[in-house]
Amino acid sequence: MKASKIAYKPVGLALGAVSGMLAGALFKQAWKMLGHDQDAPDATDEERTWNEVLLAATLQGAIFAAVKATVDRAGATATRSLTGTWPG
Numbered sequence: 001m002k003a004s005k006i007a008y009k010p011v012g013l014a015l016g017a018v019s020g021m022l023a024g025a026l027f028k029q030a031w032k033m034l035g036h037d038q039d040a041p042d043a044t045d046e047e048r049t050w051n052e053v054l055l056a057a058t059l060q061g062a063i064f065a066a067v068k069a070t071v072d073r074a075g076a077t078a079t080r081s082l083t084g085t086w087p088g
Contacts, residue, residue, distance in 0.1 A: 008079050008087035012072070019071035023064040030059060 031040045040056040041048035079087045 002085065002087075005087050007083070008075070011075055011079065012087075015071050015075045016068070019067050020064070022071070023067035026067065027060045027063045030063060031056065034059075 040060065041053045043053055045053065076087050
């Protein structure tokens with residue numbers, strides 16, 4: 001295993017935590033922008049419709065994936081700038 005990949009592990013873990021918090025905040029804002037007054041529904045929320053539950057899950061998944069990819073890519077690019085090697 002490359003030294004840069006080993007060195008990137010703790011950075012990647014920290015970035016993962018930050019990206020999760022950022023994605024959660026973005027999802028809450030997006031859900032409100034769609035005109036929903038309540039928090040996003042859980043899959044087991046009996047009082048919410050199938051459409052609402054599936055829309056929330058789809059939107060949340062898309063936002064989390066996009067934020068994770070953005071943060072991972074930025075972290076790898078920064079690592080290459082600092083070390084001269086790509087961490088992957």
